[in-house]
Amino acid sequence: MFFKNLFKIMLLSCLPLTSTLSANDSLLIGSAVTPLNLTNGTRPLLTQAIKDHCTLLVATNDMKFYFIHPKKGVYDFTKSDLLMSFAVANDMKVRGHTLAWGQQVPDWVKNGNYTSLELEQILVDHITTVIKHFATNYPGVVICWDVVNEAYNIEDKYQKEQAKLIAQGLDPTDPANIKCPRPIWSKIGQYDANNQPIATWDPLRDYVRVAFHAARQADPDIQLFYNDYSNEGTGSSTLEVYNFVKDLKEEGLPIDGIGMQCHLRLGCYSSKYTDIVKNTMQKYADLGMIIHVTELDVSIPTTDSLGYCPTNSNDLITQANIFAGVATACLQTPACKALVFWGISYRDAKLPTTVPGFGAANPFDQYYVGTPAYNSLVSVLGVHWGKH
Ligand code: XIL
Numbered sequence: 001m002f003f004k005n006l007f008k009i010m011l012l013s014c015l016p017l018t019s020t021l022s023a024n025d026s027l028l029i030g031s032a033v034t035p036l037n038l039t040n041g042t043r044p045l046l047t048q049a050i051k052d053h054c055t056l057l058v059a060t061n062d063m064k065f066y067f068i069h070p071k072k073g074v075y076d077f078t079k080s081d082l083l084m085s086f087a088v089a090n091d092m093k094v095r096g097h098t099l100a101w102g103q104q105v106p107d108w109v110k111n112g113n114y115t116s117l118e119l120e121q122i123l124v125d126h127i128t129t130v131i132k133h134f135a136t137n138y139p140g141v142v143i144c145w146d147v148v149n150e151a152y153n154i155e156d157k158y159q160k161e162q163a164k165l166i167a168q169g170l171d172p173t174d175p176a177n178i179k180c181p182r183p184i185w186s187k188i189g190q191y192d193a194n195n196q197p198i199a200t201w202d203p204l205r206d207y208v209r210v211a212f213h214a215a216r217q218a219d220p221d222i223q224l225f226y227n228d229y230s231n232e233g234t235g236s237s238t239l240e241v242y243n244f245v246k247d248l249k250e251e252g253l254p255i256d257g258i259g260m261q262c263h264l265r266l267g268c269y270s271s272k273y274t275d276i277v278k279n280t281m282q283k284y285a286d287l288g289m290i291i292h293v294t295e296l297d298v299s300i301p302t303t304d305s306l307g308y309c310p311t312n313s314n315d316l317i318t319q320a321n322i323f324a325g326v327a328t329a330c331l332q333t334p335a336c337k338a339l340v341f342w343g344i345s346y347r348d349a350k351l352p353t354t355v356p357g358f359g360a361a362n363p364f365d366q367y368y369v370g371t372p373a374y375n376s377l378v379s380v381l382g383v384h385w386g387k388h
Contacts, residue, residue: 026337027330028093029385030056031344032295035083045368049344053385056143056338057087058095058294060348066104069126072112077133084138095294095340096134096145098227099127100211102154102183110184116191116198123185123207124214131218144223146259146294147215148208151183152244153228153237155204158182183207204244209253216254227259227294232277232326233268242283249287257290262326263342264298265358266318273322277329285335292338293330297349297361298322298373307359308346308366316360320376323363327380339381 031054037043038050050057061067062079069075087094100123109122127147134142157180165172172178182203189206192198208226215224226248231241249255260280270276281291300315302308310316330336343349345364363374370378378385 027381028056028338029381030054030058030092030095030338030340031348032058032060032097032340032342033083033348034060035062035079035086037348038086039082046345046348049364049368051090053344054092056093056095056340057083058097058340059083060343061104063097063130064101064104065099065109065126066106068130070106070108072108075129075133080134081137084134084141087141088138093143094134094141095292095338096131096142097294098146098149099130099215100147100151100183100185100207101149102151102181102185105184114187115195116187116189117193119185120188120207120210123188123210127211127214128218131215131222135219135222142222144225144257144290144292145215146227147224147255148211149227150229151204151208151226152241153230154180154183155186156237156240185211205248208248212248212253212255223256223290224254225257225259225290225292225294226255227261229261229263229295231258232260232262232280232293233273234276238280242280245284245289246287249289255289257292258284259292259294261295261342262293262297263295264322264326266298266300266315266322269318269322269325274325274328277326278333281329281333281336285333289335291330291333291336292340293326293336294338294340295342296323296326296340297342299355299358299361301357302359304359305356306346306366307349307361310360316372319360320372323373324376324380327377331380 031050033050038047059080062083068077068080083094086092109119114122131145158178161178161180162172165177170177175181185207186203188210189198190201190203212224215222226245228241230237232238245255245258260277284291298319299307300319301311303311327339330339341362343362345362345368346360346366349359349361360371363371363377365371
């Protein structure tokens with residue numbers, strides 16, 4: 001033990017910055033990935049970078065409802081099984097993402113004209129089948145599930161749009177006017193078996209409750225997460241999401257963890273940013289919850305459409321500070337158990353397709369060369385970053 005610690009201290013002291021040390025020995029570090037890219041031999045640099053730097057993987061898309069349950073009664077585990085084999089072969093864990101989300105839901109569900117009770121059954125069957133598939137076939141590999149994704153923020157957007165439509169004198173019920181719809185799952189709890197409206201229908205919480213109870217039923221031990229965006233920093237939704245989760249947890253819903261997506265931009269940087277994020281994390285820790293940073297990326301202005309060319313080098317420095325700020329907050333919070341990048345390199349990012357003019361959001365560039373963000377992460381994470 002003494003020598004192990006001595007070795008660790010020596011190793012840390014070789015690193016440029018040792019400010020945070022290892023408050024958090026069990027921190028998993030990972031990335032969102034497209035399973036095929038790791039296994040079909042076409043992306044050797046990506047595969048190597050993932051092997052070198054990750055202990056935790058997330059499917060960018062392939063475990064979402066749209067892909068894993070594309071038709072009524074048809075489950076397709078091909079791609080996610082590839083991810084499991086890769087994880088097992090490389091001694092990694094997997095975050096399950098995601099079971100109940102408003103987006104990437106297949107047409108058969110959205111356009112099926114299902115009743116409230118039928119939708120509830122579809123969601124429960126889906127959650128049960130998917131959780132059990134991985135728990136049975138790959139015991140211990142999927143350590144947690146994002147059972148519900150973005151429920152609070154989607155409902156909030158919907159409510160704000162409704163208010164705006166009414167203020168503009170437009171019909172708030174006309175689908176043509178609704179750009180931010182509720183998830184199809186919000187219909188759960190709306191009507192009873194006789195098609196009578198249920199007075200207590202809660203379009204936000206009813207499906208969340210159904211989803212978490214079904215997940216716990218499917219697996220008594222796996223960690224169940226609520227995942228959302230804009231829930232870590234200074235925005236008003238940080239407190240709103242916290243209160244939403246706290247209330248549900250206090251009523252007994254089995255929510256073990258909070259996912260902080262952390263899709264960030266330069267604007268969030270301030271000298272207090274680490275303390276702000278740490279403070280938010282601590283509030284969840286005080287509720288007895290685990291924290292995962294689930295989708296970290298920090299987009300910056302780029303000059304090209306692929307998002308490979310940062311507009312100026314100062315942005316890369318600010319970006320590096322933001323990455324370091326989040327990593328420090330997580331490392332210094334013992335209940336923060338995972339730090340996951342939404343793609344490890346510029347080539348594997350969700351951006352810039354979603355935000356035109358922004359990109360270069362990841363710790364490695366398109367050639368898998370570490371950027372200033374990578375260097376700052378090495379400084380902060382020290383022995384945690386890079387396991388082999
Ligand atoms: C995104 C993927 O990165 C895209 O490839 C896909 O087209 C849409 O979904 N929040 C989430 C992620 O929880 O699942 C989303 O991923 C990004 C926002």
